[in-house]
Structures are given as structure tokens and as C-alpha cells.
Amino acid sequence: MATKVYDVIVVGTGAGGGTAMKILCEAGLQVCAINSGPRTDPSEDYRLHRQVYDLKYRGYGNPLRLEGKSHQEPYSVEESEYSEGRDLFEHDVAYSNAPGTDWYWKRCKATGGKTNFWGRSSARFGDIDFKAADLDGFGETWPVDYAEIAPWFSKAERYMGVASTIQNRPSNPDGEYLPAMPWRCIDYIIQKGAEKIGVPYLPDRCAQLTVEHNNHPACHYCGNCSRGCDVGSFFSPTWFTIPEAEATKNLTLLTNALVRAVITDENGMAKGVAYVDRTTRKEVEVYAKVVVLAASCVETAHIMLNSKSQHWPTGIANSSGQLGRNLCDHLYGCPGYGYLPHLLGQPASPDNIADSTVAWAPRWQNLKNPTEEKFIRGYSLYIGGGCGEFPGYYGQIEGFGSQYKRDIKRYYPTPIGALIQAPSLPSPTNYVDIDSDKKDTFGIPQLRFHFQWGSNELLMWQHSKQVMVDLFKAMGGEMWGMDDEPNRPGTSLHETGVCRFGNDPNTSVTNKWAQTHDVANLYICDASIFPNCTDKTTTMPIVAFAMRNCDHMLDNFKKGVHTRA
Ligand SMILES: Cc1cc2nc3c(=O)[nH]c(=O)nc-3n(C[C@H](O)[C@H](O)[C@H](O)COP(=O)(O)OP(=O)(O)OC[C@H]3O[C@@H](n4cnc5c(N)ncnc54)[C@H](O)[C@@H]3O)c2cc1C
Numbered sequence: 001m002a003t004k005v006y007d008v009i010v011v012g013t014g015a016g017g018g019t020a021m022k023i024l025c026e027a028g029l030q031v032c033a034i035n036s037g038p039r040t041d042p043s044e045d046y047r048l049h050r051q052v053y054d055l056k057y058r059g060y061g062n063p064l065r066l067e068g069k070s071h072q073e074p075y076s077v078e079e080s081e082y083s084e085g086r087d088l089f090e091h092d093v094a095y096s097n098a099p100g101t102d103w104y105w106k107r108c109k110a111t112g113g114k115t116n117f118w119g120r121s122s123a124r125f126g127d128i129d130f131k132a133a134d135l136d137g138f139g140e141t142w143p144v145d146y147a148e149i150a151p152w153f154s155k156a157e158r159y160m161g162v163a164s165t166i167q168n169r170p171s172n173p174d175g176e177y178l179p180a181m182p183w184r185c186i187d188y189i190i191q192k193g194a195e196k197i198g199v200p201y202l203p204d205r206c207a208q209l210t211v212e213h214n215n216h217p218a219c220h221y222c223g224n225c226s227r228g229c230d231v232g233s234f235f236s237p238t239w240f241t242i243p244e245a246e247a248t249k250n251l252t253l254l255t256n257a258l259v260r261a262v263i264t265d266e267n268g269m270a271k272g273v274a275y276v277d278r279t280t281r282k283e284v285e286v287y288a289k290v291v292v293l294a295a296s297c298v299e300t301a302h303i304m305l306n307s308k309s310q311h312w313p314t315g316i317a318n319s320s321g322q323l324g325r326n327l328c329d330h331l332y333g334c335p336g337y338g339y340l341p342h343l344l345g346q347p348a349s350p351d352n353i354a355d356s357t358v359a360w361a362p363r364w365q366n367l368k369n370p371t372e373e374k375f376i377r378g379y380s381l382y383i384g385g386g387c388g389e390f391p392g393y394y395g396q397i398e399g400f401g402s403q404y405k406r407d408i409k410r411y412y413p414t415p416i417g418a419l420i421q422a423p424s425l426p427s428p429t430n431y432v433d434i435d436s437d438k439k440d441t442f443g444i445p446q447l448r449f450h451f452q453w454g455s456n457e458l459l460m461w462q463h464s465k466q467v468m469v470d471l472f473k474a475m476g477g478e479m480w481g482m483d484d485e486p487n488r489p490g491t492s493l494h495e496t497g498v499c500r501f502g503n504d505p506n507t508s509v510t511n512k513w514a515q516t517h518d519v520a521n522l523y524i525c526d527a528s529i530f531p532n533c534t535d536k537t538t539t540m541p542i543v544a545f546a547m548r549n550c551d552h553m554l555d556n557f558k559k560g561v562h563t564r565a
């Protein structure tokens with residue numbers, strides 16, 4: 001029997017891979033999408049309006065559920081008793097941390113990836129980000145500018161549905177928005193305080209449907225988003241790109257297929273991928289004319305570093321030596337939390353029903369002059385609070401018995417907390433490589449992280465703590481405290497850089513269309529191509545760049561650079 005050859009293989013079905021396979025299938029190409037874990041089924045895997053008291057372990061899950069797994073650490077937020085039992089998260093494939101590194105690598109292996117549970121904050125990058133190196137002299141200028149990518153941001157926003165307002169901020173280009181999410185009482189109080197200290201507090205750009213959009217229903221504000229939306233009222237591949245790609249009948253979707261490597265022909269070009277079938281534990285090869293990697297940033301680098309051959313002794317398309325380098329992340333942490341005494345004893349209001357970043361403080365530092373502050377670039381803050389699902393402030397209140405319960409209720413509308421989103425800068429000591437001493441349970445050499453926060457992001461962290469002290473004062477709030485240390489690297493899930501794009505093949509892994517310089521039929525559709533983090537999140541840009549890169553690939557098919565199978 002002749003061996004099947006697809007037009008394109010897409011590895012990963014999250015924000016990047018899902019977008020790629022939809023576009024390529026709709027263009028008529030025969031696509032094989034390969035996904036590491038099982039297929040997500042919202043009717044079994046999502047929270048579906050269950051309350052914590054409906055669950056045996058009150059949402060925390062069976063403490064013994066990871067016994068015997070290679071990677072036993074549970075993942076915060078996204079992994080809980082709601083999604084337990086269907087094996088959606090990666091605990092079979094272990095990874096290593098070099099001495100002194102404490103990277104927290106959270107992976108959703110089910111179809112749709114982390115985009116099933118993401119936070120939906122969706123700001124555009126701007127020239128202040130793309131040209132930051134020209135402004136402050138640090139790092140690499142991106143190979144695209146705002147004028148070039150803006151139409152693709154619009155296309156991504158129109159497809160995904162992003163709610164916000166026009167704000168005319170120098171650090172945040174405006175986009176094409178659905179009506180913004182209504183504000184809560186706390187947002188107005190925070191905004192007034194923030195104004196007094198010169199900090200903007202504005203509606204976030206949130207990919208959550210405030211109105212019906214492209215046949216997806218408007219949000220019904222049940223507050224379940226981080227455990228999966230039961231009706232598809234925010235952008236996720238499960239509700240958007242996967243069904244649309246399947247509707248074309250051009251998609252073959254392989255699940256429980258863990259890609260180990262890109263395989264190459266006698267000229268070093270990609271001819272397919274080798275994956276381990278998780279059920280049989282056997283290695284299988286699939287062939288295509290073009291391969292797209294979208295396994296989520298560091299895993300894309302992992303696959304490429306493991307794709308060694310006579311042509312590519314240090315990993316496929318690594319003639320620049322930049323593969324795995326320039327690992328960046330958002331420093332996360334809480335620089336201040338407390339409460340608003342003016343709301344004590346007020347009736348409860350449904351403040352958490354949108355479960356989203358309703359508002360944020362977009363970057364306000366170093367806007368007029370790139371070196372106004374002690375640090376370069378800038379950070380943003382998410383501030384939220386009010387009546388949550390669970391009174392997380394219980395530890396701040398002293399007491400016992402019924403008086404304690406009354407106090408918990410009195411404080412219920414009042415708590416406020418902040419989260420800093422500070423971009424790390426590329427550093428030669430922050431990278432991933434292969435831990436050649438260790439193999440995972442499937443025999444694949446493990447990925448190893450080398451990462452420390454740098455002085456620039458730690459200065460932002462200190463700065464944000466003072467901002468929160470000032471903000472609480474300006475709001476008339478009382479501060480309960482702040483985190484001593486930032487969260488572990490990896491927590492934000494916004495890592496970038498390990499396959500950075502650029503115009504110079506000597507210093508970058510791909511060209512500006514995310515096509516690797518060395519291997520013309522190998523493309524990348526995730527955040528690994530972004531040379532560094534900005535103060536904004538990555539998912540909407542991943543979708544926008546994937547749309548643009550696939551459009552370029554389709555042109556290459558038309559021009560004969562790639563031939564169809
Ligand atoms: C709780 C939470 C909140 C978040 N908040 C935000 C936010 O507000 N804004 C924002 O922009 N982003 C946010 N993110 C991050 C966002 O989810 C990611 O940026 C986005 O999912 C990345 O898309 P991706 O396609 O690169 O990866 P993913 O969505 O993770 O998809 C990766 C895919 O690759 C597959 N895969 C991985 N390895 C292999 C392999 N070896 N072989 C085969 N398949 C493989 C996986 O199964 C998966 O389908 C959040 C994430 C979480 C979990």
C-alpha cells in the first residue's frame with residue numbers, strides 16, 4: 001500500500017495549531033493535526049455549573065490522583081477536580097530544572113491545549129514593543145512592525161471576539177472590539193484612586209463574548225471560564241477552530257500522539273514527524289510536504305532539539321545556535337492586597353461572574369522616555385477583587401465561631417488584590433536544552449530549563465509594590481500585605497523566545513513568516529517565535545501571527561515553493 005502523504009502536518013491544536021489547521025483546511029489542503037493527549041469533550045471535561053460543594057474533594061481533587069505519575073506536581077488554577085479523571089493534563093512526561101532553576105511547566109495535553117482554560121486578556125502588541133530595542137538599545141528589534149501586523153490583529157480580533165473600548169494609549173494600540181464588559185463597583189473605586197497617582201485603570205481587552213458573535217452565543221456570566229466554557233462564549237479551539245476545520249472534511253486528527261521529532265529527507269528538509277502512540281507506546285511516522293510546529297513554545301523547541309540528524313546535529317534548523325535560547329517569561333506575583341473599608345457590610349454583588357480580567361492598568365512607565373525609570377520597558381497590573389466565589393481573605397481576619405462568620409460576610413465585597421505582569425529580558429543564561437541523562441517514560445530525552453529572574457524585572461517588581469502602597473492610600477483602602485517573592489517562573493504561561501524570528505539567519509531561527517531559515521518547509525505557529533515578552537499577553541498575537549504565517553505558506557503553495565501531496 002502506498003504511504004499516505006499529507007499536504008501539511010500541524011503539531012498541536014491549541015491557539016496556534018488550531019488556527020493553522022483551520023486556515024489550511026479551509027484553503028483545501030489535506031491536513032493531519034497531531035495532538036499529544038485525548039480529545040476534549042466539554043460535556044465531560046468542563047465544570048458545567050457545578051459548585052465546589054457538589055464535588056467530593058471540594059474542587060481540590062483526589063490528593064492521590066497523581067500517584068505513580070512521572071510528573072506529580074499539580075497545576076494551579078487550570079487543573080482541579082472539575083477536570084480530573086479524563087487525563088487532560090500532562091503528568092506522564094517529566095522535565096528537568098538545572099540547579100538554581102525552579103521553572104513551573106504547566107501543560108494541558110488535551111485538544112485545544114491551555115486555550116481551553118485561558119484568562120482571555122488579549123491586548124495588541126505595538127511599535128513600542130516591536131521597536132523596543134531601537135528605543136533603549138537592548139536586545140533585538142522584531143522583524144515586523146505595527147503597520148504590517150495590524151490588519152492581522154484586526155482579523156484575529158474579529159474572529160475571536162474581543163471586548164474592550166478605544167483608549168488611545170501610547171503603549172496599547174486600539175483594536176476592533178465588542179462592547180466592553182460592564183464594570184463592578186470596585187472598578188470605579190480603583191479607577192478613582194489610580195487617577196490620583198497617575199496610573200491608568202481601564203477596561204481590559206478580553207476575548208469573551210459580551211454579545212453573540214460569529215454564531216457563538218453571548219456569555220451568560222456563570223463565572224466558570226477557567227474550568228472551560230460549556231457553551232463556547234470565549235475563544236477556544238474546542239468551540240471555534242477544531243469544529244470549523246473538521247467541517248471542511250480535510251482534517252485528520254490524531255489524538256494521544258506525542259510527537260518526538262521532525263523527521264527529514266536526504267537533504268535535511270522536513271518529511272514528516274515521528275510520534276509515540278500513548279496507547280500502544282509504539283513509535284509511528286506520518287509524512288507531509290510541510291510541517292507546522294505549534295506545541296506551545298518550549299515544547300516546540302523540545303521537539304526541534306530532539307530532531308537530530310546528520311544535517312542537524314544540534315537539532316533541526318539550528319544553524320544559528322539560537323534554538324532553545326532567549327527564554328523569556330512574565331514575572332507574576334501579588335505586589336499588594338487588602339480591602340476597601342467603605343464597602344464593609346455592603347450587600348453582596350456578583351463580582352466574579354465574568355471570571356475575567358474585566359479591567360487592568362496597562363503599562364504607564366517609560367512612555368515618554370525609554371529610561372525614565374530605573375528599569376527599561378514596562379509592566380502592567382491586573383487588579384481585581386470584590387465578592388469572589390470563595391472568601392480567600394479568611395486568613396486575614398481573626399476570630400472564631402459565629403462572630404467570625406459574620407465578619408467574613410461583612411468583608412465579602414471589600415477585598416482587592418493585584419497581579420503584576422512584568423516581562424523578563426532575554427539573557428544568555430536563560431534557555432532550554434536537552435537533559436541527555438534523562439528520558440521520559442516514553443524514552444524521549446527530557447527538556448531542561450535554565451532560568452533566573454533578571455535585575456530589570458525585579459526592579460519592576462519592587463516598583464509595583466510601592467505603586468500598590470500608594471494606590472491603597474489613594475483609594476482609602478487598607479493594605480493587608482504583599483508577596484515577598486514573585487511567583488515561580490513559568491507560572492504566567494506566557495513564555496516566549498526559544499525559536500525567535502528575525503531577518504538574519506545567523507541570529508534567529510525563523511524568518512518573519514515563522515518559516516525556519518534552514519528548512520523551508522518547517523513553520524512555527526506559537527509564541528516561541530516572539531523574541532521577548534512585552535507587558536501584554538501572547539494568545540491573541542499567537543492567533544494573529546498564525547493567520548499571517550499560514551497565509552504566507554498558502555502563497556508559497558501557489559508559487560510552487562511547496563508542492564501539494
Ligand atoms: C489559567 C490560564 C490563564 C491564562 N490567561 C491568559 C490570558 O489572559 N491571556 C493570554 O493571552 N494567555 C493566557 N494564558 C496562556 C494561553 O493559554 C496560552 O498563551 C495559549 O494557550 C498558547 O497557545 P499554544 O497553541 O501555543 O499552546 P496550547 O494552547 O497549550 O496548545 C498546545 C497544544 O500542543 C499539543 N502538544 C504539546 N506537545 C505536543 C507534542 N509533543 N506532540 C503533539 N502535541 C503536542 C497539546 O496537546 C496542545 O494541544 C492562560 C493560560 C491558562 C492555563
Ligand code: SF4
Nearest residue numbers: 219220222223225229
Ligand atoms: S462566564 Fe461566560 S465565557 Fe465564562 S464560562 Fe460562563 S458563559 Fe462561558
